[in-house]
Amino acid sequence: xxxxxxxxxxxxxxxxxxxxxxxxxxxxxxxxxxxxxxxxxxxxxxxxxxxxxxxxxxxxxxxxxxxxxxxxxxxxxxxxxxxxxxxxxxxxxxxxxxxxxxxxxxxxxxxxxxxxxxxxxxxxxxxxxxxxxxxxxxxxxxxxxxxxxxxxxxxxxxxxxxxxxxxxxxxxxxxxxxxxxxxxxxxxxxxxxxxxxxxxxxxxxxxxxxxxxxxxxxxxxxxxxxxxxxxxxxxxxxxxxxxxxxxxxxxxxxxxxxxxxxxxxxxxxxxxxxxxxxxxxxxxxxxxxxxxxxxxx
Amino acid sequence: xxxxxxxxxxxxxxxxxxxxxxxxxxxxxxxxxxxxxxxxxxxxxxxxxxxxxxxxxxxxxxxxxxxxxxxxxxxxxxxxxxxxxxxxxxxxxxxxxxxxxxxxxxxxxxxxxxxxxxxxxxxxxxxxxxxxxxxxxxxxxxxxxxxxxxxxxxxxxxxxxxxxxxxxxxxxxxxxxxxxxxxxxxxxxxxxxxxxxxxxxxxxxxxxxxxxxxxxxxxxxxxxxxxxxxxxxxxxxxxxxxxxxxxxxxxxxxxxxxxxxxxxxxxxxxxxxxxxxxxxxxxxxxxxxxxxxxxxxx
Numbered sequence: 001x002x003x004x005x006x007x008x009x010x011x012x013x014x015x016x017x018x019x020x021x022x023x024x025x026x027x028x029x030x031x032x033x034x035x036x037x038x039x040x041x042x043x044x045x046x047x048x049x050x051x052x053x054x055x056x057x058x059x060x061x062x063x064x065x066x067x068x069x070x071x072x073x074x075x076x077x078x079x080x081x082x083x084x085x086x087x088x089x090x091x092x093x094x095x096x097x098x099x100x101x102x103x104x105x106x107x108x109x110x111x112x113x114x115x116x117x118x119x120x121x122x123x124x125x126x127x128x129x130x131x132x133x134x135x136x137x138x139x140x141x142x143x144x145x146x147x148x149x150x151x152x153x154x155x156x157x158x159x160x161x162x163x164x165x166x167x168x169x170x171x172x173x174x175x176x177x178x179x180x181x182x183x184x185x186x187x188x189x190x191x192x193x194x195x196x197x198x199x200x201x202x203x204x205x206x207x208x209x210x211x212x213x214x215x216x217x218x219x220x221x222x223x224x225x226x227x228x229x230x231x232x233x234x235x236x237x238x239x240x241x242x243x244x245x246x247x248x249x250x251x252x253x254x255x256x257x258x259x260x261x262x263x264x265x266x267x268x269x270x271x272x273x274x275x276x277x278x279x280x281x282x283x284x285x286x287x288x289x290x291x292x293x294x295x296x297x
Numbered sequence: 298x299x300x301x302x303x304x305x306x307x308x309x310x311x312x313x314x315x316x317x318x319x320x321x322x323x324x325x326x327x328x329x330x331x332x333x334x335x336x337x338x339x340x341x342x343x344x345x346x347x348x349x350x351x352x353x354x355x356x357x358x359x360x361x362x363x364x365x366x367x368x369x370x371x372x373x374x375x376x377x378x379x380x381x382x383x384x385x386x387x388x389x390x391x392x393x394x395x396x397x398x399x400x401x402x403x404x405x406x407x408x409x410x411x412x413x414x415x416x417x418x419x420x421x422x423x424x425x426x427x428x429x430x431x432x433x434x435x436x437x438x439x440x441x442x443x444x445x446x447x448x449x450x451x452x453x454x455x456x457x458x459x460x461x462x463x464x465x466x467x468x469x470x471x472x473x474x475x476x477x478x479x480x481x482x483x484x485x486x487x488x489x490x491x492x493x494x495x496x497x498x499x500x501x502x503x504x505x506x507x508x509x510x511x512x513x514x515x516x517x518x519x520x521x522x523x524x525x526x527x528x529x530x531x532x533x534x535x536x537x538x539x540x541x542x543x544x545x546x547x548x549x550x551x552x553x554x555x556x557x558x559x560x561x562x563x564x565x566x567x568x569x570x571x572x573x574x575x576x577x578x579x580x581x582x583x584x585x586x587x588x589x590x591x592x593x594x595x
Binding site for chain 1: 303304308311312314315318319321322323325326329332340341342343344346387390391393394395397400406409410413415416418419420421422423424425426429441442444445447450474475476479500503504505506507511522526529530559562563566569570573577578584585588589
């Protein structure tokens with residue numbers, strides 16, 4: 001056995017850094033979950049802190065927490081309902097373009113926002129929507145309306161999140177669909193044309209069915225993200241005025257933990273969301289196994 | 298001929314829709330560029346939509362003359378270069394090591410990696426661990442915790458396993474050890490994959506604001522995106538102008554009354570986004586390829 005292991009000493013040496021990194025930044029934090037059941041204060045150690053049972057889970061009786069859960073589900077749902085079909089439709093549209101130069105141009109431009117941070121996107125929103133001199137409000141005023149304080153409105157927060165999410169990622173998410181379309185056998189289209197099928201009929205009967213496996217995979221893979229709705233996107237746009245609808249699990253953990261110092265309570269909330277996302281991932285894998293014949297792992 | 302007429306109308310409608318999409322992407326950048334190149338007090342009156350009305354470079358002078366921003370820029374460049382290099386190195390090594398299918402305990406090691414993709418301790422335990430390792434408030438908090446990515450590792454491993462075994466075997470017969478094989482055979486063949494993963498890693502580093510906002514309190518360690526995040530909700534201009542070493546700009550302060558918070562913000566955001574806008578056309582072919590290879594085994 002030792003001889004066999006030493007035969008692979010180079011490989012083990014190469015694997016070592018990753019194993020150590022995972023141990024330090026994934027496994028020790030997993031053990032740190034016990035903070036959820038302890039009275040931990042920064043400065044003390046996790047192991048010396050006192051066990052306090054389920055006291056940290058008192059947030060479950062907090063109305064504020066359930067508002068946060070509701071916000072999380074709302075935003076996740078809206079982002080899914082609009083975000084899932086949009087790239088499919090965009091891919092179909094791009095595929096119908098005959099002019100190859102224009103096609104490539106549209107693709108390049110629509111991928112672009114994916115490469116900018118959510119901070120930059122937040123600035124774009126601010127510059128277009130702000131009260132003093134923002135383009136949208138200027139248009140509203142010019143047309144005789146009253147300016148709207150978009151950034152600080154509970155009414156406009158969800159549409160803003162959904163729209164900016166679409167704007168940033170829709171093009172990027174078409175890449176897989178467009179790739180799927182190129183693998184469809186051109187003979188199918190020829191045969192359909194002979195039988196007199198128009199463009200719409202071809203989309204319905206050939207292109208869409210051809211995209212189906214990819215659509216299913218993307219659908220399955222998007223399930224775990226239902227719980228993490230994107231701290232990166234929401235935090236920069238959140239302010240005291242829109243907080244009643246903007247506060248989600250991630251921002252709640254961040255605020256109660258890192259900003260207010262309730263480490264135990266924030267860890268408990270995090271544990272809950274980790275468990276839910278684990279369940280979602282396991283369901284996802286089952287679905288993939290059913291649909292694909294094999295799971296994702 | 299009726300179908301061809303319908304067809305032409307459809308084409309026109311599609312082209313109009315897609316053009317609108319392109320405008321919605323490009324226009325905000327042109328708008329921000331125009332505002333940032335315009336005298337601030339003038340832009341505040343409204344009406345600057347596409348071109349600067351009263352052209353000035355003063356907003357950029359203030360932004361680039363600000364020591365905090367310049368320093369944040371250095372931090373961003375530094376972490377992007379070092380972080381991408383170390384990330385690629387760690388990923389390539391482990392992916393290559395695990396690409397040996399006969400490796401004893403390979404399954405267990407893969408499971409060890411996979412588990413971290415399924416479950417995590419969450420933000421707070423990680424934060425406590427970073428604190429225990431004295432990584433908080435250190436430049437290395439940007440580099441070390443994110444040096445390994447399980448996702449990239451699996452993609453890279455699949456790619457290496459696609460390299461014809463005959464190539465590796467012939468090198469083995471020549472007496473090369475695995476490290477040599479990695480450098481001489483695998484590395485040159487993996488260039489497109491490394492380019493794609495490297496690009497995504499680099500963009501991730503460039504765009505990250507979170508670590509700078511919550512793992513670091515020393516203002517000398519924050520990257521550009523974190524600076525922008527702090528500036529986003531700023532209510533008055535002193536956030537930018539109040540910093541030390543901006544005296545030079547303040548000394549020429551006759552123009553200062555013409556600067557607004559918005560014009561400064563727009564200049565700062567353009568400065569942070571321009572590098573990506575500049576390299577983007579050259580890197581396109583790599584990232585599309587990267588997404589496609591990555592999705593083969595999703």
